[in-house]
Amino acid sequence: xxxxxxxxxxxxxxxxxxxxxxxxxxxxxxxxxxxxxxxxxxxxxxxxxxxxxxxxxxxxxxxxxxxxxxxxxxxxxxxxxxxxxxxxxxxxxxxxxxxxxxxxxxxxxxxxxxxxxxxxxxxxxxxxxxxxxxxxxxxxxxxxxxxxxxxxxxxxxxxxxxxxxxxxxxxxxxxxxxxxxxxxxxxxxxxxxxxxxxxxxxxxxxxxxxxxxxxxxxxxxxxxxxxxxxxxxxxxxxxxxx
Amino acid sequence: xxxxxxxxxxxxxxxxxxxxxxxxxxxxxxxxxxxxxxxxxxxxxxxxxxxxxxxxxxxxxxxxxxxxxxxxxxxxxxxxxxxxxxxxxxxxxxxxxxxxxxxxxxxxxxxxxxxxxxxxxxxxxxxxxxxxxxxxxxxxxxxxxxxxxxxxxxxxxxxxxxxxxxxxxxxxxxxxxxxxxxxxxxxxxxxxxxxxxxxxxxxxxxxxxxxxxxxxxxxxxxxxxxxxxxxxxxxxxxxxxxxxxxxxxxxxxxxxxxxxxxxxx
Numbered sequence: 001x002x003x004x005x006x007x008x009x010x011x012x013x014x015x016x017x018x019x020x021x022x023x024x025x026x027x028x029x030x031x032x033x034x035x036x037x038x039x040x041x042x043x044x045x046x047x048x049x050x051x052x053x054x055x056x057x058x059x060x061x062x063x064x065x066x067x068x069x070x071x072x073x074x075x076x077x078x079x080x081x082x083x084x085x086x087x088x089x090x091x092x093x094x095x096x097x098x099x100x101x102x103x104x105x106x107x108x109x110x111x112x113x114x115x116x117x118x119x120x121x122x123x124x125x126x127x128x129x130x131x132x133x134x135x136x137x138x139x140x141x142x143x144x145x146x147x148x149x150x151x152x153x154x155x156x157x158x159x160x161x162x163x164x165x166x167x168x169x170x171x172x173x174x175x176x177x178x179x180x181x182x183x184x185x186x187x188x189x190x191x192x193x194x195x196x197x198x199x200x201x202x203x204x205x206x207x208x209x210x211x212x213x214x215x216x217x218x219x220x221x222x223x224x225x226x227x228x229x230x231x232x233x234x235x236x237x238x239x240x241x242x
Numbered sequence: 243x244x245x246x247x248x249x250x251x252x253x254x255x256x257x258x259x260x261x262x263x264x265x266x267x268x269x270x271x272x273x274x275x276x277x278x279x280x281x282x283x284x285x286x287x288x289x290x291x292x293x294x295x296x297x298x299x300x301x302x303x304x305x306x307x308x309x310x311x312x313x314x315x316x317x318x319x320x321x322x323x324x325x326x327x328x329x330x331x332x333x334x335x336x337x338x339x340x341x342x343x344x345x346x347x348x349x350x351x352x353x354x355x356x357x358x359x360x361x362x363x364x365x366x367x368x369x370x371x372x373x374x375x376x377x378x379x380x381x382x383x384x385x386x387x388x389x390x391x392x393x394x395x396x397x398x399x400x401x402x403x404x405x406x407x408x409x410x411x412x413x414x415x416x417x418x419x420x421x422x423x424x425x426x427x428x429x430x431x432x433x434x435x436x437x438x439x440x441x442x443x444x445x446x447x448x449x450x451x452x453x454x455x456x457x458x459x460x461x462x463x464x465x466x467x468x469x470x471x472x473x474x475x476x477x478x479x480x481x482x483x484x485x486x487x488x489x490x491x492x493x494x495x496x497x498x499x500x501x502x503x504x505x506x507x
Binding site for chain 2: 054058059062091095152153154155176177178195196197200201204205
């Protein structure tokens with residue numbers, strides 16, 4: 001309800017400033033905050049309920065709201081064939097859309113530590129390829145940890161399936177700020193949020209401990225599904241909350 | 243962007259990320275440099291720079307000891323950790339200074355030694371690979387040192403408006419101090435990710451302006467730092483969480499404009 005009222009407020013504000021343009025159904029900002037597949041406290045003690053609630057209901061919500069706002073401006077700019085305005089909004093759209101995409105995938109690739117999804121045995125095919133790529137799951141985790149701790153500033157670390165011709169390779173990829181994994185042939189398998197808001201209330205400057213602990217709540221079942229599935233499958237969560 | 247990978251670079255990353263791992267050795271080698279004034283910091287930075295360049299004329303065997311003598315140290319704060327409350331809590335200040343800033347200092351020294359070794363070994367690849375780490379951690383050290391200095395408790399002049407030449411430049415460029423703060427806060431709010439906003443002075447024209455910098459990129463080159471505000475989440479999250487606009491509003495109550503005035507030329 002809050003979202004709807006926010007949206008309609010911004011719609012009204014925008015419409016009144018930008019007359020005589022009127023929005024049809026097509027221009028209505030479409031994105032909504034996905035529901036978490038577990039309770040805010042379900043990832044305790046590794047990620048606190050306080051972090052999860054702020055992260056989901058505030059940070060992710062802001063990306064959704066700002067994305068819808070930016071898309072509204074974009075629609076106006078397209079309608080008026082204002083190419084300067086369109087280009088000037090692209091980075092805003094990328095940032096907030098990236099924030100929405102990244103967090104939507106992130107919630108789904110986490111699971112309560114006590115669940116069967118949180119064991120790497122829930123991902124037999126992915127585990128095989130991890131072992132053949134890095135030598136062992138342990139070595140993979142070490143490489144992932146090093147990549148995460150090497151980030152300078154805000155960003156994400158992802159395990160990515162890269163389709164190269166007929167082959168499928170795995171790669172650890174770090175991205176800055178909210179840049180999403182959307183390259184051709186790239187499927188995000190799971191991501192770890194390295195923005196300070198993802199861990200600071202609990203871990204403070206001890207981000208290495210966060211990086212260690214998050215392995216307890218990785219949803220390997222989701223990771224396996226994304227690994228086996230297509231790129232479109234991986235992003236299906238986004239379509240569910242339009 | 244430093245430390246991030248583009249699509250083209252991704253494939254080889256798998257095997258080589260461990261070389262980017264930042265090893266942090268907690269250290270108690272905190273040395274007091276007393277009341278840190280801008281000039282003192284600059285002198286200290288200058289000495290470091292002089293020492294770093296000295297080995298070109300010195301013997302190579304002397305490199306390691308030169309690097310050790312030129313080590314950066316964590317500056318003392320000119321006020322107590324709790325002195326900026328309620329704008330910034332004592333807990334944030336303590337973590338920010340004693341942990342975050344210390345890590346930048348320690349890592350900067352660590353990577354400075356590594357780059358000195360790489361130079362000694364004429365390993366150009368290693369030198370280039372280390373440059374982003376020098377920029378990041380050296381930038382973190384510079385930025386935080388300037389930041390502590392351009393803050394002050396209200397009892398020591400924090401929040402008192404600028405005077406003299408800086409006040410005139412702000413009024414000429416922005417109409418009023420309030421209008422300047424509004425534009426500065428808009429710049430802060432627009433940072434996508436971690437970074438800083440600075441009031442800078444163009445060294446060529448003398449004009450002032452507001453610029454944002456990603457991550458720990460320091461204000462160097464064409465621009466001179468006059469006043470910086472840290473927009474990393476660690477600078478405010480314990481007090482303000484996602485309500486960063488409240489932090490940006492509150493911090494003006496503890497801005498040390500006297501320090502900013504001294505930086506203006």
